[in-house]
Amino acid sequence: MIRLKDVELEYPNGAQAIRGITMTIEDGEFVFMVGPSGSGKSTIIKLLTAEIEPTAGRIMVNGFSMNNISQRQIPLMRRTIGVIFQDFRLIEKKSVYDNLSFAMRAVGASPKEIKNRIPYVLELVGLDNKGRRLPSELSGGEQQRVAIARALVNNPATIIADEPTGNLDPARSLEIMMLLERINALGTTVVVVTHEKDLVDRFSKRVIALEQGKIVNDGHAYYGGPQQ
Numbered sequence: 157m158i159r160l161k162d163v164e165l166e167y168p169n170g171a172q173a174i175r176g177i178t179m180t181i182e183d184g185e186f187v188f189m190v191g192p193s194g195s196g197k198s199t200i201i202k203l204l205t206a207e208i209e210p211t212a213g214r215i216m217v218n219g220f221s222m223n224n225i226s227q228r229q230i231p232l233m234r235r236t237i238g239v240i241f242q243d244f245r246l247i248e249k250k251s252v253y254d255n256l257s258f259a260m261r262a263v264g265a266s267p268k269e270i271k272n273r274i275p276y277v278l279e280l281v282g283l284d285n286k287g288r289r290l291p292s293e294l295s296g297g298e299q300q301r302v303a304i305a306r307a308l309v310n311n312p313a314t315i316i317a318d319e320p321t322g323n324l325d326p327a328r329s330l331e332i333m334m335l336l337e338r339i340n341a342l343g344t345t346v347v348v349v350t351h352e353k354d355l356v357d358r359f360s361k362r363v364i365a366l367e368q369g370k371i372v373n374d375g376h377a378y379y380g381g382p383q384q
């Protein structure tokens with residue numbers, strides 16, 4: 157579960173990025189987070205991954221309190237979250253399989269766990285026959301699937317996707333969103349940050365809308381449309 161209570165974040169230069177946000181995302185939810193440029197979406201992701209600490213308020217992520225989290229606990233907390241970025245961030249010199257095994261070895265998985273888990277995850281994202289390819293030998297949509305597979309290999313409770321379709325055409329974007337929906341149906345909490353109103357409109361999900369560091373709408377309404 158993710159819980160923010162009266163969270164504020166002021167950057168060192170005085171920018172008030174988050175101005176009093178309270179929200180709860182329950183285990184198993186699929187949530188879109190939307191808002192104009194500068195509304196605080198990336199800042200919330202940084203808060204949830206303990207890249208920055210809130211100036212005020214309390215944050216809980218999957219059982220970890222982010223307010224007094226120790227340096228030793230941060231990697232354990234991060235294992236509960238898989239993050240996906242717009243620009244994929246794959247290791248270009250490693251094959252698809254090696255990108256995934258690298259992520260598993262980094263958290264101490266055994267060779268047997270790696271051998272069992274990677275084929276399952278590659279099949280889940282529809283890349284079971286592409287494990288030996290380099291990222292550069294894949295399409296953009298396929299590369300994003302590898303990034304999703306990498307976020308999933310360590311079986312996190314939560315996936316956070318930061319503009320996951322920003323570099324993809326509409327058809328590929330829809331496929332990626334449907335894949336995230338499927339992953340959610342298998343039990344993983346999914347939080348998708350996006351600018352893409354059309355995509356949000358296609359899925360009937362909870363939408364948290366931010367503006368100037370505040371939540372201005374939270375519900376199953378169309379982004380920018382009437383409340384339902």
Ligand SMILES: Nc1ncnc2c1ncn2[C@@H]1O[C@H](COP(=O)(O)OP(=O)(O)OP(=O)(O)O)[C@@H](O)[C@H]1O
Pocket residue numbers: 167168169171172173191192193194195196197198199200
């Ligand atoms: N490192 C930083 N130092 C100072 N101010 C920052 C920093 N990062 C972001 N900000 C400011 O905080 C506010 C929120 O920025 P944030 O990056 O969270 O917005 P965003 O909704 O993710 O925008 P975008 O959609 O453009 O990525 C903005 O006013 C921004 O200028």
